[in-house]
Each structure stands twice: as structure tokens, then as C-alpha cells.
Amino acid sequence: MSEDESPENTPAEEVMILFMGTSHQHALTSIQHFNPEAVHIVTSDKFRKSYVRRLNDWSKKYNFRKGSVQSVTDLFEPSCVDSLLDCVLTIFKLECDKFERNVDTFLWSVGITGGTMLMASVATIAAGILDAHAFYVIKPKDGQAIMPNRDIISLPGLRAFKIAMLLKPSDIMDMLKSGGGQIEELIESTAVEPWMLGDLTRSKLIEIHSSEPKWRMTNSGIQIFGLMASGPQYRMRMRDELKDLKKNQEPSDEYNYHG
Secondary structure: OOHHHOHHHOOOOOEEEEEOOOOOHHHHHHHHHHOOOEEEEEEEHHHHHHHHHHHHHHHHHHOOEEEEEEEEOOOOOOOHHHHHHHHHHHHHHHHHHHHOOOOOOOOOEEEOOOOOHHHHHHHHHHHHHHOOEEEEEOOOOOOOOOOOOOOEEEOOOHHHHHHHOOOOHHHHHHHHHHOEEEHHHHHHHOOOOOOHHHHHHHOOOEEEOOOOOEEEEOHHHHHHHHHHHOOHHHHHHHHHHHHHHHHHHOOOHHHOOOO
16 A cells, blocks of 8 residues: 555545435435445344345445445334444444544534434434534425435534634624625635635535535525524624724734833
């Protein structure tokens, strides 16, 4: 293995974990929307064989690395929560073993659409543990075609709140009011640095146009920024920001010479 191919230099991958039940169409919508580099499935032992076959077919059709199919035998028992979380931790270990290091999971996504309500709850918890983001696939109305760019709801994650907290309160309000615009204007008019755009995008707070230097708030970003801008902590941080601004504008005593 060359130095460039060493585990330390391996970039983070977009890994998807899908919690699955009887229905499987939403998995295809998820794969087409996120275009992951690897997909793992968590399901019950009842559906294990069918999802092993489907995952094999999907990986060839959509060109992603085939992950594992994890299954539980106690889906309707109290121990199910621990069993489902063990499945997710097994997936994490498999990914770490593949790259011979602890992998970064902030690019991971967890689908909570399939299976039981308990599976959806555990999937959401798992996303929080991994610092990944959970998402839900909407079922189109009768007669409507499935549209991956329309039918996905990304749920706010802990990482998104952490990234949003790095922004100045005034910048949060400015971005919330504008909703989007030219990237150059955003960088010039706020304290947002170019390197922060990647974090904001990966955290699903903003979207970057694929071919033009434009950005816009996501629905998740609007929700998170809106919550932050309406809370007491935001007002406290805004007061601190205004105090710092006023202090920096006052003339320093260091240059007040008296004859």
C-alpha cells in the first residue's frame, strides 16, 4: 500500500444505513437521492434473505459498495432496542475494519422509513450516536411519480446544531432572511469562511448549486436557524456580539497622549 493509499489518507465515505421492513421501494428513492458510496441494511430475520439478494442487485444497478445485511430475531420484544443498536455498531465496526481505522461518520445517513415505529425510533437514536443525519422518505400521492429530489425529508441532527453554533448570531439572522444567494456575497457580507461551506453543506444546513456559485438554505437549515434565532441563548450571544463590536469601535487609550 502506497503512502497515498494509507488508511490515514482515505477520505470519508458517504455510507447509508437503511432500516427496512416489508416495503422496499423507499430504499431505491433514498439511494437515488443520496448516491451513497456504500449501503448497509438493518431488518428482521424474516426479511434477511430477500434483502441480501436485493442489496446485491441494487449495488450493481446503482454502483455502490455492497455493505452488510444485519437482522434481529427479537423485533417485538423489549430486548429489540439493544439488538438494533448492536446491528448499527456492528456496521460501524465493519467499516472501521475495512479501512483499518476509526472512520468518520458525519457523512453517514440513516433511513428511518422502513419497519416498525420502534425501528424508526432506534434508527433516529443511532443517527445521533453516529453524529450522522436521519432522513424519511415520503410516499407519493396515488398516481404521482416518485421524485427522489422531492420525496426526502432530512431531519435536523446534533452535528447541524454544533455547526450552526459556530456562526455569529447576526450571520444566522442574515442567512435566514436572505434564504440564499451568491456565495461570494455570503463570504463578503458575513464572517462565514470558505472552508465553512463544506461543513454547512454536509450538515444539511445549506445546499450549493451543482454548476453555479450559489447557495440556499435547506428546509432543515431553516428549522434549525429559526429555532436558534428564537431562543434565549441566541439573544445572549447577540448581546455579546454587539458588546464586542462596540468595544472594537471605541478608540484605544493607548493612543491618547496628554501634553
